[in-house]
Amino acid sequence: MKRNLRFKFFFIVAVILVCIYGIIGLPKNKAELIANWHNSIHLGLDLRGGTYLVLQVQQQDAFNDKAGSDADRLKDAARKANVPFSDIEVDDAKTLQDATKVAITVKGVPAPQAGTFRGVVSEQFAQWLLTPQNATDYRLTMRPTESLKMWQQVLSQSKNTIDRKINVLGLSEATVQQRREDADSELLVQMPGVDDPARVKQIIQTAAKLELYEVKGGPYASREEALGQSSGILPPGTKLIGSASTGASGSGGGVYLVARTPVVRGPDIRDARPEQSQSTNGWQTGFVLSQDAAKRFAAFTGANIGNRLAIVLDGKVLEAPSIKSQISDQGEIEGAASEQDASDLALNLKAGSLPASVIYEQENTVGPSLGADSIRDGFYAGIAGVLAVIVAMLVYYKKSGINATLALILNAIILIACLSYFGAVLTLPGIAGIILTIGMAVDSNVLIFERIREEVRAGKAPLPAVDTGFNKALLTIIDTHVTTMVSCAILFLFGSGPVKGFAVTLVIGLAANVFTAVFVSRFIFDWELSRPKPVAALSI
Amino acid sequence: MEIFKQTNFDFLGKKWPFIILSLVLTAAGLISLAVNGGPRYGIDFNGGALMDVNFIKRPSAEAIRSALHKRLTGEIEVQEVANSQEVLISTNARDEKSLQAVRSDMIATLNAAFNSDTGGKLDIENAGQTALADRLRDPLAQAGAALSDDRLQALANQIANYRDTHSGLVRNLDELSAVPGVTPKILGVIKQECFAGNFNIRSFEFVGPKIGADLRQQAINVVLIALGAMLVYIAFRFEWIYGVAAVIAVFHDTIITIGLFSIFRKEIDLTVIAALLTLVGYSMNDTIVTFDRIRENLKLQVRGSFTHIVNLSINQTLSRTVLTSGLTFLTALSLFLFGGQVLNGFSFGLVVGIIIGTYSSIFIASPILIFWQNVSERRHRGRGTPVFESRPRTSPNKPVKNVKPEKTVKAVK
Numbered sequence: 001m002k003r004n005l006r007f008k009f010f011f012i013v014a015v016i017l018v019c020i021y022g023i024i025g026l027p028k029n030k031a032e033l034i035a036n037w038h039n040s041i042h043l044g045l046d047l048r049g050g051t052y053l054v055l056q057v058q059q060q061d062a063f064n065d066k067a068g069s070d071a072d073r074l075k076d077a078a079r080k081a082n083v084p085f086s087d088i089e090v091d092d093a094k095t096l097q098d099a100t101k102v103a104i105t106v107k108g109v110p111a112p113q114a115g116t117f118r119g120v121v122s123e124q125f126a127q128w129l130l131t132p133q134n135a136t137d138y139r140l141t142m143r144p145t146e147s148l149k150m151w152q153q154v155l156s157q158s159k160n161t162i163d164r165k166i167n168v169l170g171l172s173e174a175t176v177q178q179r180r181e182d183a184d185s186e187l188l189v190q191m192p193g194v195d196d197p198a199r200v201k202q203i204i205q206t207a208a209k210l211e212l213y214e215v216k217g218g219p220y221a222s223r224e225e226a227l228g229q230s231s232g233i234l235p236p237g238t239k240l241i242g243s244a245s246t247g248a249s250g251s252g253g254g255v256y257l258v259a260r261t262p263v264v265r266g267p268d269i270r271d272a273r274p275e276q277s278q279s280t281n282g283w284q285t286g287f288v289l290s291q292d293a294a295k296r297f298a299a300f301t302g303a304n305i306g307n308r309l310a311i312v313l314d315g316k317v318l319e320a321p322s323i324k325s326q327i328s329d330q331g332e333i334e335g336a337a338s339e340q341d342a343s344d345l346a347l348n349l350k351a352g353s354l355p356a357s358v359i360y361e362q363e364n365t366v367g368p369s370l371g372a373d374s375i376r377d378g379f380y381a382g383i384a385g386v387l388a389v390i391v392a393m394l395v396y397y398k399k400s401g402i403n404a405t406l407a408l409i410l411n412a413i414i415l416i417a418c419l420s421y422f423g424a425v426l427t428l429p430g431i432a433g434i435i436l437t438i439g440m441a442v443d444s445n446v447l448i449f450e451r452i453r454e455e456v457r458a459g460k461a462p463l464p465a466v467d468t469g470f471n472k473a474l475l476t477i478i479d480t481h482v483t484t485m486v487s488c489a490i491l492f493l494f495g496s497g498p499v500k501g502f503a504v505t506l507v508i509g510l511a512a513n514v515f516t517a518v519f520v521s522r523f524i525f526d527w528e529l530s531r532p533k534p535v536a537a538l539s540i
Numbered sequence: 541m542e543i544f545k546q547t548n549f550d551f552l553g554k555k556w557p558f559i560i561l562s563l564v565l566t567a568a569g570l571i572s573l574a575v576n577g578g579p580r581y582g583i584d585f586n587g588g589a590l591m592d593v594n595f596i597k598r599p600s601a602e603a604i605r606s607a608l609h610k611r612l613t614g615e616i617e618v619q620e621v622a623n624s625q626e627v628l629i630s631t632n633a634r635d636e637k638s639l640q641a642v643r644s645d646m647i648a649t650l651n652a653a654f655n656s657d658t659g660g661k662l663d664i665e666n667a668g669q670t671a672l673a674d675r676l677r678d679p680l681a682q683a684g685a686a687l688s689d690d691r692l693q694a695l696a697n698q699i700a701n702y703r704d705t706h707s708g709l710v711r712n713l714d715e716l717s718a719v720p721g722v723t724p725k726i727l728g729v730i731k732q733e734c735f736a737g738n739f740n741i742r743s744f745e746f747v748g749p750k751i752g753a754d755l756r757q758q759a760i761n762v763v764l765i766a767l768g769a770m771l772v773y774i775a776f777r778f779e780w781i782y783g784v785a786a787v788i789a790v791f792h793d794t795i796i797t798i799g800l801f802s803i804f805r806k807e808i809d810l811t812v813i814a815a816l817l818t819l820v821g822y823s824m825n826d827t828i829v830t831f832d833r834i835r836e837n838l839k840l841q842v843r844g845s846f847t848h849i850v851n852l853s854i855n856q857t858l859s860r861t862v863l864t865s866g867l868t869f870l871t872a873l874s875l876f877l878f879g880g881q882v883l884n885g886f887s888f889g890l891v892v893g894i895i896i897g898t899y900s901s902i903f904i905a906s907p908i909l910i911f912w913q914n915v916s917e918r919r920h921r922g923r924g925t926p927v928f929e930s931r932p933r934t935s936p937n938k939p940v941k942n943v944k945p946e947k948t949v950k951a952v953k
Contacts, residue, residue: 046882049704054751195700196668197744198644340674360640361748368700369708370592370742370882377880384878385871392867428882429811435875436818436890439868443825443860446867450860476832483773483828484821487766491817494762499814506818 005530008523016410019417040420043192044427044501047375049368050192051200054361055162057185060099061356062154063147064092067102072261074104074125074140081120083113091139096185100147104128104140111135151185154355159187161354162204166191168347169200186361197365203344205358210269210287210333210349211262214300215308215320219243219254226255241310243317256317258310263300268293272349274342277334283342284334287349294329302326313345314357378431385435386412389442397449400540403524404445407516411441414512415505424508427501437509440484444517447473452540466525474518481510551854551902552847552910558903562792569799579802582809582885583745585759587752588614588632589642592742596709598625599654607653611645621881626742643744655737663737664710664730665703672696672734679733685725695721699730708740759813766817767791770824778831785908786827789900793823797893804888811886819893822868826861826901833857834909846913850906865898 023040027033045052067090075088086108093102109117114132121130121140128140142150159176166174171191179186194200216238220226226240235257242255272287289297301309301323310320311333318333336342366374390408394401415434419426452469460468485507492503573579583590601618604627608616612631619628631642647666655663662675673696680686687695702719703710713731716722722730747755767787775783794816801808833853842849872894876887 054748056750194668196671199668199671360746362751363643363744363746365744367704367708367740367742369594369704369706369740372704373707374880374882377878377883381875381878381880384874388870388874389867392863392870396863429814429886432875432879432883432886435871436868439871440822440825442867443864446860446863447829450857450863453859454856472836476829479777479828479832480825483770483824484818486769486773487817487821487824490762490766490769491814494758494765495810495814499810502811502814 005523005527008519009527012410012520012523016413019413022417022420023413041416042423042425043371043375044425044430044498045190045192045364046366046428046498047371047378047426047431048192049195049366049371050190051194051197051366052362052364053189053191053201053204054179054363055187055189055204055358056096056361057155057158057187057354058096058357058359059151059154059185060093060096060102063099063102063142063150064090065355066150067092067104069261070125070128071104074106074121077120077124078117081116083109083117083120085109100142100144100151102142105133106138106140107136109136109138155185155187157355158358162187162189162358165203165347166200168350169203171200187358193368194365195368197363201360201363203348205360210264210266211312212264212297212331213241213256213258213262213310213312214304215310216257216259218256218258219320220257221254223255226257229257241312241315241317243320256310256320258312262312263309264289264293264297266349269349272346274336274339274346275332277332282334283336283339284332285336285342285345285349286330286332287346289329289331291329298326298328301328374428375431378428378435382431382435382438386438389438393442393445397540400449400452400525403521404442404449406524407445407521408438408441410520411437411509411512411516414516415509418508418512419505422504422508424504425501426505427498429498429502430505433502433505434509437506437513440510441513441517443480444473444477444513445521447476448517448521449540456540463529466522466529470518470522477514477517481514485510548855549858550851552851552907555903555907558899559907562796562900562904565796566792566799569796569802572799572802576802576805579798579808580805581756582807582812583630583632583747583752584809585752585756586632587747587749588630589646589744589746590628590630591643591646591744593627593629593650593739594708594742595625595627595654595739596711597738598627601627603653604629604650608646608649611649612642624881626881642746647741650739651737654739655735661735662733664699664713664734665708665737665740667700667734669693669696669700672699675733676729679729680726683725683729685723685729691721695726698722703740708742710736712736755810759810762813763794763816763820766820770820774824774828774831777828778835781909781912782831785905785912786824786831788908789827789905790820790823790897792904793819793893793896793900796896797889800892801885801889806885806888809885811883812889815886815889815893819890819897822894823897823900826865826898827905829857829860830854830901830906834906847910850910854902854906861898861901865894869894 023037024033025036025040027036071088071090075085078085078088085106088104088106091103091105093099106117117138118130121128125140127143127146129143131139131141133139155178159178163176166176166189171194173193174189174191176187176189179188189204191197191200216235217229218226220229223240223242238257239260240255241258268289270288270290272285275284275286277284305323305325308320308322311318311331313333333345336345386408390401390405393404393408397404412434415437418424424430448469451473452465455465455468456462488503488507488510492500492507495503598620601620605616605618608618608629608631614631617630617632619630620626621628629646651663662672664672667675673692676696677687677692680692698719698721699716702716710716713727713734713736716730717724717727767790770790771783771787773783774786797816797819798808801812806812830853833856834850837849837853842852844852869891872887872890875883876891879887
């Protein structure tokens, strides 16, 4: 019996030491102690302050873009193969659900050339499925496997780009992940400690799609005037782009008629940086193009001196300067309102453009003051609750109440250590979970003590009474813990964020509780009873 | 100290007042739900935006509402938080377009309405640390108090910390002289560049319609699955009728709790669902402890009718039930009183649920067992195959209070 007890004693001490090490490590002084404590307890967003965002990637943008560029390539390919056609147009997808249904319509391919046309499509446009509409018209839609691939690609590219943007901002603890495993298009961004969510949201949301277009006409005062110039229908291969509302550079304002496909696209930009402008006294953003793009750009600007070039950012014309000479790989975007603006734009250009725009579906921002208050409130509530429980146990069960209190304290230590070891995040509901665990932990002790009391009342001696009490209560304890753990497990699996934190702390607390109530409490009783001075009656 | 030495209350005899109480509460809850068109969902389930604003001196809710009404679509609701200068502003505008801009719109409107003309200065109550540092950098240099980037960041950090530990509000810029690192010269620059606004945005939350629908579905799934899982577990550990009785009791608890939320006009959000699940687990606990006792007593072949055995079991576990409920109630109550505004709905649900959960084990679950026992005995009496295996009674027939004659029973498992 003695050896058993000693073994148990060392085991319990070992557990305590491991837990304390997990929480505060091996500090050499007070500052390190506090630092370790802060490091081991990861505070959730609602306690630390920060932002939680769910965004939906508008896949249809990317699909429409691809259809657009493929349509242009198809035109070139058809011309090269001497296949006449009257029209090749893109049937844009308007919503996210329809993104994969984007289609290219081809009209007016004469029946004799049908075979050649099919050949061209199957060779160079294998991603598209060709469906004839009638003798001369066709419709190309994306193959399901290809569209699925592209969907995933756009999603992961968006995720990586946003990740990069956030990293460049210096938010090292921020995480970006896909919200769910299924084919949805949602990303979850968590940014602890961010106190200026508006700026971050702005940066994320800026697709920073920079495109340079050949200007065919404009600026017109409005869309109607532009259409009026070409008798109501746009000339083939062109589109209208409005300009950004503030014409800071002076050449903005109105609507421009531009070529349908841009000369330079976002991915062509290799670098960007804010610069102090030579001419004006403000800031501008300089950018550098990649090799291939530089060649294309040089060819274009060389052939178009005197014409105008539209610099389009996120679908709005920023400025439309005239091309004075051949430009190959460098350019500037003028008119930034401040250094911060120029540098934000450079950041966006550098991090790469988002392949599609994003809209926000959910945001939860907790300011740091609320976080601090929540911790304080949770702390006071916890202390009040624990004290109430300890006092009640001592009053009601006398000396055995001390057993319960010791077990309770050990419970708390194990719980916090587990949170630290698992790297679990403590949220406000998590604190509530800890407080609840205290309340429920006491239940096991009560069950056992009540049984022991019954046995004592029935006339048993202390040792057998304790024995029987523990044995009989064990089954009930397991039953009750399992049911609560089941509901916690379900909460964990299907809940999100703070609710998960609650489930985690409750489950760990209950598991720790089985250990402390059954093993540790029992040990303390046994130890008390095995002392040389015989115990006449249990203080319970 | 021992309160319940050897009690012998006839709980089941006195069950009717409590059953009626339950029915009344359930009815009240259901009527409230019907009148109000369902429970009051928080934005987690309804979609919309919620902003928590702390004022130095809180204007009237009406003033806030009318100021916002001019600029924001949808219904604006302004709720004052008791014992503080905080308000919760919510709008239920549900379409995605208006939700994208709602945060900046709200802030702009509040600024225009409640911050006097600032002349372009930075609002120190809501400034981020980086913005504060950026704003002060050049003016500090001009005033001859230039700081290195690191020290400037540290200063901004200190100022922000001071503000955040004072509920997010700096009432008067002079207070900042208490912040380490703020010399009189620096304070002068701060006064030149910043102003102490009238409010601080504590938190902001918005849920788009798609996510709202997702969360609603999730919540329903979670509750149903949890109930189902527990039914399975209990049916496995006891007989299935015990499982049904426990689940009905838990159902009763949940409905009354939701009804009470409706009566007190409290919002139901995700944390409240977590509280509901917790009290489901807790109520199950309670019921299981009682059932365990009943099963044990049946195994011991304690003499007496089934009702008598159930009564005895309840009495035996009474001490434990009251004490545990009492203590858990105490911890939930301390959460409710001291836990702050964010957990208010959660702790209310727990406080109410614990009380209801406790009495439901005694006055709902057990009577269901007995009722079922009676029903199945009546059904099987003619056929001679009882629900519970019976053994011949050895004591003479005693006249019992109940009208229906009952046999002595013994558990099958």
